[in-house]
Amino acid sequence: MSAAPVAARPAPAAPLLAVRGLKLRFDTRRGVVRALDGVSFEVAPGECVGLVGETGCGKSITARAVMGLVPAPGRIEGGEIRLDGRDLMALPAEEWRAVRGSQVAMIFQEPKRALDPTATVGSQIVEAAMLARRIDRAEAKRLALDTLRQVGLADPERIMRTYAFELSGGMAQRAMIAIAVVGGSRLIIADEPTSSLDVSIQAQILRLLQDLRRRLGSALILITHDLGVAAENCDRIVVMYAGQIVEQAPARELFRAPAHPYTERLLRSLPRPGRDALSPIPGTVPDLIDPAPGCRFANRCERAGPDCAATPAMSEIGRRHFVACYRPVRPT
Ligand SMILES: Nc1ncnc2c1ncn2[C@@H]1O[C@H](COP(=O)(O)OP(=O)(O)O)[C@@H](O)[C@H]1O
Numbered sequence: 001m002s003a004a005p006v007a008a009r010p011a012p013a014a015p016l017l018a019v020r021g022l023k024l025r026f027d028t029r030r031g032v033v034r035a036l037d038g039v040s041f042e043v044a045p046g047e048c049v050g051l052v053g054e055t056g057c058g059k060s061i062t063a064r065a066v067m068g069l070v071p072a073p074g075r076i077e078g079g080e081i082r083l084d085g086r087d088l089m090a091l092p093a094e095e096w097r098a099v100r101g102s103q104v105a106m107i108f109q110e111p112k113r114a115l116d117p118t119a120t121v122g123s124q125i126v127e128a129a130m131l132a133r134r135i136d137r138a139e140a141k142r143l144a145l146d147t148l149r150q151v152g153l154a155d156p157e158r159i160m161r162t163y164a165f166e167l168s169g170g171m172a173q174r175a176m177i178a179i180a181v182v183g184g185s186r187l188i189i190a191d192e193p194t195s196s197l198d199v200s201i202q203a204q205i206l207r208l209l210q211d212l213r214r215r216l217g218s219a220l221i222l223i224t225h226d227l228g229v230a231a232e233n234c235d236r237i238v239v240m241y242a243g244q245i246v247e248q249a250p251a252r253e254l255f256r257a258p259a260h261p262y263t264e265r266l267l268r269s270l271p272r273p274g275r276d277a278l279s280p281i282p283g284t285v286p287d288l289i290d291p292a293p294g295c296r297f298a299n300r301c302e303r304a305g306p307d308c309a310a311t312p313a314m315s316e317i318g319r320r321h322f323v324a325c326y327r328p329v330r331p332t
């Protein structure tokens with residue numbers, strides 16, 4: 001018996017990064033902090049995904065888990081992280097070290113603190129390049145100079161000899177970006193990369209990240225508490241609240257028709273021409289020690305009702321648009 005011919009249909013692009021059901025806890029003296037509770041999302045090759053939510057929602061911890069850099073006493077207790085199909089959580093520590101910098105790299109909020117204060121910028125880029133690409137020092141140096149030029153630092157020879165304290169915030173962030181991209185990673189994670197910089201520099205750094213992403217063909221996860229920044233820069237947006245993903249959609253769709261009341265409220269707090277921004281959302285992100293069952297946003301939600309005491313499942317409400325809410329906002 002021969003199998004029926006299968007119609008040729010293009011396979012859906014395999015995700016570059018797939019995070020599934022990620023659970024992460026911190027055992028503290030006050031109790032167990034359930035920092036991530038069933039976080040699932042994907043990033044396609046070359047895609048720019050925004051990860052947004054207020055402070056304390058779990059954005060940085062998600063990034064650190066993907067990097068294999070969960071700070072103590074943090075511990076992953078469930079789920080999967082796959083990069084190009086490879087199960088990162090099964091990797092021994094030294095293999096994960098090899099993945100970092102060559103497959104996935106990270107840019108942090110405070111570049112001056114992320115850079116090593118005791119080493120020159122040059123030696124940090126050269127080391128990163130040698131480690132990630134297994135090239136010799138001379139070649140790494142050529143690549144370092146070229147990369148510094150690519151991130152918009154004029155006079156790269158001089159920059160190579162500087163220390164972090166000698167650089168302005170914007171220049172230090174460019175140097176940090178050079179260190180992150182020099183290894184040729186296909187996934188770059190930028191955690192609030194402009195939050196510590198002057199407003200005038202922020203747009204430049206975001207433009208640089210977009211420009212590099214296109215040129216290098218890498219994917220970018222842009223973490224920000226500013227939904228406006230995500231909307232302007234990202235293909236798709238993932239909204240986190242209190243350790244869970246509550247909504248995800250293509251950026252335009254999310255702006256046009258936000259479905260989760262949290263997303264909608266975040267949007268309404270953005271300044272827009274001709275309309276005053278609403279104040280920030282009253283209340284705070286709940287403590288994640290023994291969170292009550294049910295929707296975690298319910299106590300701050302204008303639409304909440306008795307049904308919200310049960311935990312809402314994620315459902316698909318449009319093309320690539322997912323929301324976890326019993327009382328979603330309907331487009332008007
Ligand atoms: N070292 C730690 N010990 C205990 N809890 C932590 C630690 N680091 C982060 N958390 C908790 O994890 C949650 C998510 O933090 P984080 O990922 O930094 O949020 P975000 O980046 O969205 O502001 C917070 O509730 C925070 O209290």
Ligand SMILES: [Mg+2]
Pocket residue numbers: 059060061191192
């Ligand atoms: Mg953070």
